[in-house]
Amino acid sequence: xxxxxxxxxxxxxxxxxxxxxxxxxxxxxxxxxxxxxxxxxxxxxxxxxxxxxxxxxxxxxxxxxxxxxxxxxxxxxxxxxxxxxxxxxxxxxxxxxxxxxxxxxxxxxxxxxxxxxxxxxxxxxxxxxxxxxxxxxxxxxxxxxxxxxxxxxxxxxxxxxxxxxxxxxxxxxxxxxxxxxxxxxxxxxxxxxxxxxxxxxxxxxxxxxxxxxxxxxxxxxxxxxxxxxxxxxxxxxxxxxxxxxxxxxxxxxxxxxxxxxxxxxxxxxxxxxxxxxxxxxxxxxxxxxxxxxxxxxxxxxxxxxxxxxxxxxxxxxxxxxxxxxxxxxxxxxxxxxxxxxxxxxxxxxxxxxxxxxxxxxxxxxxxxxxxxxxxxxxxxxxxxxxxxxxxxxxxxxxxxxxxxxxxxxxxxxxxxxxxxxxxxxxxxxxxxxxxxxxxxxxxxxxxxxxxxxxxxxxxxxxxxxxxxxxxxxxxxxxxxxxxxxxxxxxxxxxxxxxxxxxxxxxxxxxxxxxxxxxxxxxxxxxxxxxxxxxxxxxxxxxxxxxxxxxxxxxxxxxxxxxxxxxxxxxxxxxxxxx
Amino acid sequence: xxxxxxxxxxxxxxxxxxxxxxxxxxxxxxxxxxxxxxxxxxxxxxxxxxxxxxxxxxxxxxxxxxxxxxxxxxxxxxxxxxxxxxxxxxxxxxxxxxxxxxxxxxxxxxxxxxxxxxxxxxxxxxxxxxxxxxxxxxxxxxxxxxxxxxxxxxxxxxxxxxxxxxxxxxxxxxxxxxxxxxxxxxxxxxxxxxxxxxxxxxxxxxxxxxxxxxxxxxxxxxxxxxxxxxxxxxxxxxxxxxxxx
Numbered sequence: 075x076x077x078x079x080x081x082x083x084x085x086x087x088x089x090x091x092x093x094x095x096x097x098x099x100x101x102x103x104x105x106x107x108x109x110x111x112x113x114x115x116x117x118x119x120x121x122x123x124x125x126x127x128x129x130x131x132x133x134x135x136x137x138x139x140x141x142x143x144x145x146x147x148x149x150x151x152x153x154x155x156x157x158x159x160x161x162x163x164x165x166x167x168x169x170x171x172x173x174x175x176x177x178x179x180x181x182x183x184x185x186x187x188x189x190x191x192x193x194x195x196x197x198x199x200x201x202x203x204x205x206x207x208x209x210x211x212x213x214x215x216x217x218x219x220x221x222x223x224x225x226x227x228x229x230x231x232x233x234x235x236x237x238x239x240x241x242x243x244x245x246x247x248x249x250x251x252x253x254x255x256x257x258x259x260x261x262x263x264x265x266x267x268x269x270x271x272x273x274x275x276x277x278x279x280x281x282x283x284x285x286x287x288x289x290x291x292x293x294x295x296x297x298x299x300x301x302x303x304x305x306x307x308x309x310x311x312x313x314x315x316x317x318x319x320x321x322x323x324x325x326x327x328x329x330x331x332x333x334x335x336x337x338x339x340x341x342x343x344x345x346x347x348x349x350x351x352x353x354x355x356x357x358x359x360x361x362x363x364x365x366x367x368x369x370x371x372x373x374x375x376x377x378x379x380x381x382x383x384x385x386x387x388x389x390x391x392x393x394x395x396x397x398x399x400x401x402x403x404x405x406x407x408x409x410x411x412x413x414x415x416x417x418x419x420x421x422x423x424x425x426x427x428x429x430x431x432x433x434x435x436x437x438x439x440x441x442x443x444x445x446x447x448x449x450x451x452x453x454x455x456x457x458x459x460x461x462x463x464x465x466x467x468x469x470x471x472x473x474x475x476x477x478x479x480x481x482x483x484x485x486x487x488x489x490x491x492x493x494x495x496x497x498x499x500x501x502x503x504x505x506x507x508x509x510x511x512x513x514x515x516x517x518x519x520x521x522x523x524x525x526x527x528x529x530x531x532x533x534x535x536x537x538x539x540x541x542x543x544x545x546x547x548x549x550x551x552x553x554x555x556x557x558x559x560x561x562x563x564x565x566x567x568x569x570x571x572x573x574x575x576x577x578x579x580x581x582x583x584x585x586x587x588x589x590x591x592x593x594x595x596x597x598x599x600x601x602x603x604x605x606x607x608x609x610x611x612x613x614x615x616x617x618x619x620x621x622x623x624x625x626x627x628x629x630x631x632x633x634x635x636x637x638x639x640x641x642x643x644x645x646x647x648x649x650x651x652x
Numbered sequence: 653x654x655x656x657x658x659x660x661x662x663x664x665x666x667x668x669x670x671x672x673x674x675x676x677x678x679x680x681x682x683x684x685x686x687x688x689x690x691x692x693x694x695x696x697x698x699x700x701x702x703x704x705x706x707x708x709x710x711x712x713x714x715x716x717x718x719x720x721x722x723x724x725x726x727x728x729x730x731x732x733x734x735x736x737x738x739x740x741x742x743x744x745x746x747x748x749x750x751x752x753x754x755x756x757x758x759x760x761x762x763x764x765x766x767x768x769x770x771x772x773x774x775x776x777x778x779x780x781x782x783x784x785x786x787x788x789x790x791x792x793x794x795x796x797x798x799x800x801x802x803x804x805x806x807x808x809x810x811x812x813x814x815x816x817x818x819x820x821x822x823x824x825x826x827x828x829x830x831x832x833x834x835x836x837x838x839x840x841x842x843x844x845x846x847x848x849x850x851x852x853x854x855x856x857x858x859x860x861x862x863x864x865x866x867x868x869x870x871x872x873x874x875x876x877x878x879x880x881x882x883x884x885x886x887x888x889x890x891x892x893x894x895x896x897x
Contacts, residue, residue, distance in 0.1 A: 080758055088744045148742035154708050155738065156759050157731035 077158055081166035082173070088149075092136070093174070097181045100128045104182065108189045113334035115384055117194065118201025121186045126209045129179035133216045136174045137223035138236035140167045141291075146231035160292040168284065171220050179216075204387065214276035218244065221283030228290050247279070335373060335382055335650045338634045342618035343370055344391050346400035346409055347579040348430050351622030352378050355409050355428060357391050372411045374428060374436065377622055377638055380649050385426050385438065386413035399538055399577050400620075405430055408439070457540065460498035460505075478503050481518050485509070497534045499556045500541060506556060508533055513545060515559055526559035527552065535574065539581040542602065544573060553585070553602065562602055578621035586619060599627065599643065608643030657684040659719055659806050659838045660705060666713035667700055667862075674700045675711065676862035682855075687829060687839040689849040689870075692859035698842045699739055701859070702810050705840075706736045719805055732760060735799030739810040739842075741791055745784025749777065749794050753801070760802035768801035774827055775820060788815035796824065807832060809841035813848050825852045 086093065107124045111117035144150040153163060183206075190199040219240070226239035335358060343357035354377055359370035372389035375382045390412040393399060403409040408427035427439045465473040471486040474496045485496045485507055497506045503518040506526070513527040513534075532546035542562055545552045550565035551573045562583075566573050569590060576584040576599070587598040596609040612619070616630035626640045628649070636650035660682035667675040674697045682688045692698050703709040705718050707727025716723055721730045743752055749772075757763035772779055775793040786794065792815050799807065807829075813821050829852045832839055843849050849856065850870070857867040 077759065080755070084755060087747075148740055149744065151708070151738065152741050152743055155706065155731065155736050156756065157728050158759060159728045162728075 077162055078166050078169060081153075081158070081163065082170050085166060085170040089136075089139075089170075089174075092139075096132050096135075096178055097185075100132070100178065100182045101185055103128060104186045104189060108193070113336070114195050114197035115201045116334055116337070118190065118198040118203075119205040119387070121190065121198075121202045122205025122209070125179075125182045125186045125206065126212075128182045129175065130216060130219060132178040133171070133175035133220050134223050134237055134240070135233065136178075137171045137220040138227050138240065139233035140171055140224050141227040142231055142233050142236045145228070161288065164288050164291045167224065171224065175216055175220060201384075211273060212276075214273050214280065217280035218276050218283065221280045221287065225283050225287040225290065228287060335375075335636070336652050338652045340652075342616050342630055342636065344393065344400075345577070345618045345620050345628070346391055346393075346403055347620050347622050347628075348409075348436070349404040349579050349623075351579060351625045352376065353403075353428075353430070353436055354620060354622070354628060355385065355391055355403075355411060356618055357389060369414050372413075372426075374438075375649065376435065377625060377628065377649060381435075382650075385411050385428065386424070388414040389426075390414070400579065403428070403430065403579065412445075413440075457498055457500045457502070459502040462496070462498060476505060476518070478518050483516070483518060494534055494536075497536055497540075497543065497556065501557050504557075506534060506543070506559065508545070513554075513559065526554075537575050537583045538578045539583075541581065542583050544575065544585075576619055576621050576627065578623070580621075580623050582621050582623075584621050584627075588614065601641070606642055610639055610643060658682060658717075659684045660716070660840060661718075662701075662705070662714065662716040664714035665701070665704060665711050665716060667697070667704060667709065667711050674862055675704070675714075677714070678859075678863055680716075680857070680864055682838060682840050684838055685833070685836045686855050687833050687841070687853050688855040688857060689853035690840065690842045690857050690859055691844065691849065696859045697862040698859055699810055702736070702738075702808055702840070702842065706731060706734060706808055732762070732802070733804060734806045734808060735802070735804035736808045737792070737795045737799045737810060737812050739814070741795045743783050745782060747783045748780055749783070749786070750779040752783065752794065753779065753798055756798045757801065762802045764801055764803060767803065768797055771797045771800055771828070774823055789817060789820060792816055793820065796828065800828065805837055807837065807839045807841075809839065809843075811842050811844065813843060813845060821848065 104121060104124055107120045108117060111120045141150060144153070154160070156163075187199065187202060190202050194202075222240035222244050223236055226236040226243065227233070230236050230239055337360075339361050340358045341361035343359060345354050345356040347354045354375045356373055356375060357370040358373055369388035369390065371387050372385040372391055373382050374385050392401060392410040392412060401407065401409060408429040411426040411428065413424035413426055422442050423445050425441050425443045427441075428436050429439065430436050459478055461477040463475040463477070465475065467473060474485045474494070476483050476485070476496060476498060481503075483505070495508045498504075499506055505516045505518065507514045507516055508530050511528065511530050512525050513530050515524045515526050516522070527545065527547070529547045530545060531548045535544040536556065537543065541556055543554050543556050545554060546568060547565075549568055551568055551571075552565045553562045553573075554560065555562055566587070572588045572590055573585055576582075576586050578584065583602040585600045585602065587600060589595040597612040597614070598607060598609050600607045610627070610629065611632045613630045613632045613634065618628065618630060618636075620628045622628055622638070624641065626638050628636070628638050631637050634652040635648045636652065638647045638649055639645070658681045660680060662678060662680040665675045665678040665680070666673070674695075676697075678697070678701065680701070690698050690701070700709065704711050705716060705723055707723035707730055710724050718730055719733050721733075723730055747755075753768055757765070757768070771777075772793075775796065777790065777793045777797060781790065783791070783794075792812060796812060799809075812824065816824065825848060829839055829841075833852075833854075839852075841853070843853075853870050855868065856870050857864050859865070
């Protein structure tokens with residue numbers, strides 16, 4: 075033990091310059107992040123990512139340099155002549171890398187949190203803690219990185235080569251894993267449960283690399299070079315590490331982050347409004363190229379005061395399973411938001427339930443549920459008389475099964491929401507079905523089928539409360555009453571205008587009309603019940619468009635601001651100035 | 653060639669680096685109390701052989717016993733009993749000579765600080781100089797002190813006189829190696845200097861292409877025409893290759 079300690083101390087003495095420069099560089103990076111990022115959530119989360127990235131990078135650097143430059147200069151050969159076992163020499167390097175990694179990580183953590191505790195706000199401190207929490211399960215990956223870099227350091231002569239080599243090796247293992255798992259599955263060996271245990275897998279991988287390194291080192295089969303390392307050779311691996319790591323972490327940051335709503339690059343997605351239209355829960359994704367598959371964050375917005383609360387950083391706002399639109403969200407039914415780990419899919423997710431209380435702002439309740447169960451969290455049945463089950467079939471159309479008491483009907487057709495081939499009307503036992511280009515009214519009580527419309531060229535798109543529906547034919551878009559199938563107004567030309575419903579928490583039936591083929595044309599809003607029609611200057615790339623009862627329409631204006639326009643379009647209020 | 657009191661005994665040693673065979677079935681015996689010079693051209697395998705004998709390199713084949721120990725399995729114990737000066741020594745440039753000796757001494761149970769001081773004085777070694785500021789000769793002196801201060805039973809030297817001035821050469825050959833020989837300790841050294849070999853060695857081994865091609869008492873080389881030619885050829889070849897490289 076004393077021998078090991080002496081070697082570690084000597085190693086620290088030899089690396090004293092790097093051991094001083096590393097925390098200074100970390101402090102500069104964290105200080106830069108703190109100064110540059112706006113808003114408490116953005117800066118808190120960015121700090122968390124910076125802490126994680128810096129810890130990983132310094133681990134990689136010190137591990138990659140554990141043997142490479144000593145081997146190249148001949149220092150390792152000199153040390154190998156001491157009356158010390160090769161295994162002890164190897165262990166001392168492992169211990170040094172572990173202590174250095176721990177120390178650098180601890181410094182970055184302390185410095186980052188210290189900045190927020192002393193100069194930041196409570197919100198930014200908590201955002202930083204929240205950002206760090208999902209990283210804990212990935213802590214063993216530091217051991218994997220270190221072990222791989224140490225092995226690479228044995229066979230190359232510069233730290234940079236070791237860093238690149240180890241990352242390539244780890245990447246290759248990652249690429250090879252998928253076909254290997256599939257091949258094993260073909261022969262009946264399912265290793266998926268083991269893979270799901272990421273911590274165990276990382277520990278095993280790290281141990282495998284360490285064993286490989288120890289064997290290689292103890293065998294002493296390396297050729298010790300004679301090249302001396304110049305100052306620039308020691309400097310540019312550090313610069314390269316910081317540059318590459320910085321780019322990688324910046325890219326990762328831009329992919330998975332919850333920046334403030336004021337950020338002009340945020341894209342607002344699905345939204346759900348409370349029953350009275352005062353509160354809206356909205357998904358917001360950082361809109362940069364290649365970021366379409368990352369989970370958005372979810373925000374609770376008070377449309378009366380403009381106040382907003384971050385509900386989840388990586389979220390899915392659950393839509394109603396039956397209508398495919400926003401859920402009913404009232405005193406009895408909470409809005410449900412799934413919160414994923416921002417770094418990886420996990421079996422367990424947090425289910426955030428937003429409840430409207432009779433007094434004050436909505437309250438949130440957080441429980442952990444299995445992901446599969448969370449996806450199928452039921453909402454309401456519309457209409458209440460029908461139980462609809464959709465069965466997905468590979469290679470052919472899905473099957474929709476509608477049950478009404480003891481009666482059951484099965485239909486082929488797509489189950490893409492919100493459009494569908496089968497629509498249970500508000501009238502008990504009556505279905506509207508698209509089959510073979512015809513819209514049929516089917517009475518489940520008598521099995522009577524009646525053709526309401528021919529030449530149908532698409533699927534049923536119901537209004538938010540299901541009382542009306544849109545149905546396309548070859549040239550026209552029809553607006554029909556879902557009880558009787560009778561037209562509610564003249565059809566729209568499909569060539570002239572694109573028509574869809576404006577989502578709403580109430581029974582309003584409002585259409586948004588977007589001229590086809592006219593760039594920059596305004597969106598028209600048409601209330602079918604009152605006949606009110608006006609134009610708004612809406613940004614078409616922003617899907618969020620809600621009617622908030624009597625409060626008006628919520629959407630993103632072309633200049634990027636999130637605005638609330640009155641029901642007649644006469645007045646407008648900016649909720650989020652971007 | 654086998655002696656009953658060999659401090660070094662190797663049989664059929666083989667080392668390959670990739671496709672290149674550096675030691676090729678080498679047999680070797682070094683008698684106790686002798687000063688044995690190992691000579692040969694560049695790439696003959698001299699340094700590799702020494703590294704195998706001190707346990708710094710694992711051979712691909714064959715066996716070796718040094719002071720009765722297996723260098724591969726018992727390298728740690730072996731290096732407590734031997735002193736080894738490699739052809740090149742490298743440590744952190746900022747390290748002072750005194751710090752290095754303290755570090756090395758902390759691993760040696762028989763380390764003698766007074767002996768280290770005495771040797772440093774004999775070799776006129778400035779212990780407060782940083783390694784990066786030392787000349788090649790000063791580095792060789794530091795390596796010698798580090799290899800000798802624990803009073804090893806066997807001293808293994810890889811070109812120890814390289815870079816040393818004439819005065820220091822004399823101090824090493826007469827003051828150090830002569831002293832060791834007088835005490836009955838053994839020395840195995842690699843050298844390319846005819847003068848040094850003649851001055852200190854009592855036995856010579858000629859290594860060529862990974863094998864000992866000739867070996868025996870120095871006198872037998874001196875008295876035999878072919879032996880003298882072999883020795884001069886080996887040393888000359890080493891020098892020529894050095895110049896050409």
